[in-house]
Amino acid sequence: MSKPKASNQITVILLSALLAVFLGVPTAKAGPREVVGLNGTWEIEQGSMDFVPNRFGHKVPVPALVDMAKPAFAEVGKKSNKRQAFWYRRTFTVKGRIPEVAILKIHKAKYGTKVLLNGEVVGEHLPCFTPALVDVKEFLRGSGQENELIIRVGANRESVPDGQPAGWDFEKYKYIPGIYDSVELVLTGKPHIVNVQTAPDISTGKVRVVTEVQWPARTGSGSMSYEVSEASTGKLVGAVKSSGIPFGPDQTTKLNTTIPIENCRLWSPEDPFLYELKINSGADAVRIRFGMRSFSFDPETKRAILNGKPYFMRGTNVCVYRFFEDQTRGDKPWRKEWVRRLHRKFKSMHWNSIRYCIGFPPELWYEIADEEGFLIQDEFPIWLLGKAPENPMAEKIIPEYTEWMRERWNHPCVVIWDGQNESVTPETGKAIGAVRHLDLSNRPWENGWAEPQNPADFVESHPYLFIKGWQGKASFRLKDIANVSGVPHLRAAQKKQNVPIIINEYAWLWLNRDGTPTCLTDKVYNSLLGANSTTAQRRLLYAKYLAALTEFWRAHRECAGVLHFCGLGYSRPGDKPRPEGGATSDHFIDLEKLTFEPNFERLVRDAFSPVGLMLDFWDEQLAPGAERPLKVFVINDLYRSYMGAVDLRIVRGKRVIFKQSKPCTVAGLGREILTFDQKFPTEAGRYRLVARLLAADGTPVQSLRDFKIAASSK
Numbered sequence: 001m002s003k004p005k006a007s008n009q010i011t012v013i014l015l016s017a018l019l020a021v022f023l024g025v026p027t028a029k030a031g032p033r034e035v036v037g038l039n040g041t042w043e044i045e046q047g048s049m050d051f052v053p054n055r056f057g058h059k060v061p062v063p064a065l066v067d068m069a070k071p072a073f074a075e076v077g078k079k080s081n082k083r084q085a086f087w088y089r090r091t092f093t094v095k096g097r098i099p100e101v102a103i104l105k106i107h108k109a110k111y112g113t114k115v116l117l118n119g120e121v122v123g124e125h126l127p128c129f130t131p132a133l134v135d136v137k138e139f140l141r142g143s144g145q146e147n148e149l150i151i152r153v154g155a156n157r158e159s160v161p162d163g164q165p166a167g168w169d170f171e172k173y174k175y176i177p178g179i180y181d182s183v184e185l186v187l188t189g190k191p192h193i194v195n196v197q198t199a200p201d202i203s204t205g206k207v208r209v210v211t212e213v214q215w216p217a218r219t220g221s222g223s224m225s226y227e228v229s230e231a232s233t234g235k236l237v238g239a240v241k242s243s244g245i246p247f248g249p250d251q252t253t254k255l256n257t258t259i260p261i262e263n264c265r266l267w268s269p270e271d272p273f274l275y276e277l278k279i280n281s282g283a284d285a286v287r288i289r290f291g292m293r294s295f296s297f298d299p300e301t302k303r304a305i306l307n308g309k310p311y312f313m314r315g316t317n318v319c320v321y322r323f324f325e326d327q328t329r330g331d332k333p334w335r336k337e338w339v340r341r342l343h344r345k346f347k348s349m350h351w352n353s354i355r356y357c358i359g360f361p362p363e364l365w366y367e368i369a370d371e372e373g374f375l376i377q378d379e380f381p382i383w384l385l386g387k388a389p390e391n392p393m394a395e396k397i398i399p400e401y402t403e404w405m406r407e408r409w410n411h412p413c414v415v416i417w418d419g420q421n422e423s424v425t426p427e428t429g430k431a432i433g434a435v436r437h438l439d440l441s442n443r444p445w446e447n448g449w450a451e452p453q454n455p456a457d458f459v460e461s462h463p464y465l466f467i468k469g470w471q472g473k474a475s476f477r478l479k480d481i482a483n484v485s486g487v488p489h490l491r492a493a494q495k496k497q498n499v500p501i502i503i504n505e506y507a508w509l510w511l512n513r514d515g516t517p518t519c520l521t522d523k524v525y526n527s528l529l530g531a532n533s534t535t536a537q538r539r540l541l542y543a544k545y546l547a548a549l550t551e552f553w554r555a556h557r558e559c560a561g562v563l564h565f566c567g568l569g570y571s572r573p574g575d576k577p578r579p580e581g582g583a584t585s586d587h588f589i590d591l592e593k594l595t596f597e598p599n600f601e602r603l604v605r606d607a608f609s610p611v612g613l614m615l616d617f618w619d620e621q622l623a624p625g626a627e628r629p630l631k632v633f634v635i636n637d638l639y640r641s642y643m644g645a646v647d648l649r650i651v652r653g654k655r656v657i658f659k660q661s662k663p664c665t666v667a668g669l670g671r672e673i674l675t676f677d678q679k680f681p682t683e684a685g686r687y688r689l690v691a692r693l694l695a696a697d698g699t700p701v702q703s704l705r706d707f708k709i710a711a712s713s714k
Contacts (some may be wrong), residue, residue: 077174152359269289291412315353486556
């Protein structure tokens with residue numbers, strides 16, 4: 001599609017400038033909308049819920065959490081008689097006149113938000129995980145006059161009313177308040193573009209755009225122009241203009257527009273190609289990034305479908321609200337370069353998917369996931385387990401789900417709305433039913449342990465095989481996998497519809513970053529390694545067992561995805577029961593450098609290889625000279641065929657005792673099972689069985705099992 005002629009562009013610019021002057025948009029601003037960033041250093045003080053403090057004796061960055069205030073406050077994150085609330089304060093100026101629209105946007109703050117501008121209450125917003133949009137026009141001062149902005153947040157999760165989701169987590173003992181995402185002031189005119197939803201149609205190479213517009217306080221007609229450009233190059237690839245749109249005074253309407261995209265290029269984790277949509281009403285303008293992609297689940301094959309093709313999800317979890325209480329967290333969640341390096345580290349593990357688990361990170365995380373290429377399962381922070389000290393009600397969940405969707409639906413990375421975690425409640429189902437029609441891309445929903453709400457949805461499974469040791473039962477051992485079904489366990493309510501399954505938690509073998517067991521795994525490691533195990537022994541066992549479990553769940557092909565738990569969480573001593581004792585953790589040994597524990601990085605990365613394999617061998621001990629057939633599962637997540645060979649070796653120390661090889665061809669998205677007739681050594685001792693192939697890029701991929709030869713099988 002050709003670009004508009006220069007003369008037409010000049011005419012549009014002049015008309016826009018005249019309209020901007022007519023509507024009172026500040027003339028010093030470039031373009032019809034100005035976004036004033038209010039991030040930076042704010043003043044902060046503790047106090048009651050009802051009265052603004054007389055003085056502010058501390059400073060804190062925004063976005064961040066209150067625990068970053070200087071001087072520091074005591075007992076932050078826990079209920080304390082020292083305060084009911086924290087009050088933030090800053091001043092700012094606006095050049096020129098105040099336009100028709102002035103909206104303060106607080107992207108995320110907790111717990112409960114109240115806003116005062118120049119001494120007047122201008123709005124309140126109870127939700128803790130979605131944006132507050134506050135109309136501040138009436139009290140906002142322009143022409144360089146000083147404005148005083150004060151924002152109150154509740155000091156703890158009990159600050160919000162009963163029934164309001166507050167983010168309860170059985171493994172958190174701190175609920176640190178604060179303005180933990182950006183704050184900005186939106187200044188513009190009318191027609192005001194309130195919200196935009198893009199709905200790609202990859203079959204036609206077009207994008208449907210629904211623009212919610214608030215019109216001026218008069219009757220008339222308006223126009224809207226749309227341009228789509230490649231985000232990376234700025235190349236114009238589509239344009240549409242709508243004229244003669246009738247409106248009434250202060251009317252809010254939705255405009256439907258379809259824009260063809262020249263040489264449409266699809267977004268995927270392998271090619272995260274982004275477009276930028278520019279919409280201009282003359283008095284207002286927005287830029288929206290989006291990707292041309294589709295995502296769903298096939299009810300028949302039980303596979304995820306990305307851009308019309310089956311797609312195997314391999315990934316991890318991020319528990320950012322747990323990470324918020326990590327002692328080494330600092331400013332990392334708000335440092336763009338660190339967040340990008342984190343996602344790239346995840347990419348190095350062959351992960352294409354992330355579940356943002358029990359809570360939403362700051363907006364910049366989604367922008368980076370768009371750019372780096374991840375499928376995001378976006379999980380709303382509700383986790384009840386039937387015994388949580390909160391009971392979110394549908395009438396309070398529905399507005400939050402709505403705000404969540406409106407904020408996130410243009411991100412191509414967000415492919416799943418996840419309504420809750422591990423909870424059996426009718427309330428989230430009611431809320432899902434009330435809001436799912438709002439999403440024009442019809443993304444699938446997940447409803448925790450409750451009943452799936454639609455045949456096109458899916459369910460989560462958490463096959464924690466090693467949990468038995470923590471529960472005081474006979475400990476599960478790796479050899480017991482031989483008797484485990486490849487179909488993971490589901491709860492009764494989840495089985496009410498025969499929908500696809502994603503395993504997004506498994507193992508129950510967590511270690512803290514220093515290699516010590518957590519409060520949920522100390523008994524497990526005592527059973528598997530004895531009470532005097534070393535850090536090195538535990539780390540190696542964790543990596544080997546986690547790799548083996550990953551291979552098992554992937555190789556059986558009964559799930560649409562396998563997501564390990566977890567890629568980022570907290571780490572704290574496990575010498576106390578949860579929530580105060582560290583219950584789960586990630587695999588980093590250096591959080592700033594993002595260095596993984598080496599055994600984990602080496603073994604689990606192989607287990608997630610797109611062309612991977614699983615040794616179907618689980619014995620811990622064999623008799624001397626035993627003979628048996630061994631199966632090796634070879635899976636291919638790629639669309640192209642794999643052709644190569646699989647080696648099977650028995651190794652003792654650094655010496656290869658036996659070796660054999662078989663050619664192997666696996667069709668795209670396919671699986672092959674090779675059988676090797678294997679004779680085992682006659683000499684007693686410890687050995688390792690290794691199956692190995694070379695991936696398409698020439699890197700070796702291994703599946704390994706340790707065993708011993710002994711005369712007795714006991």
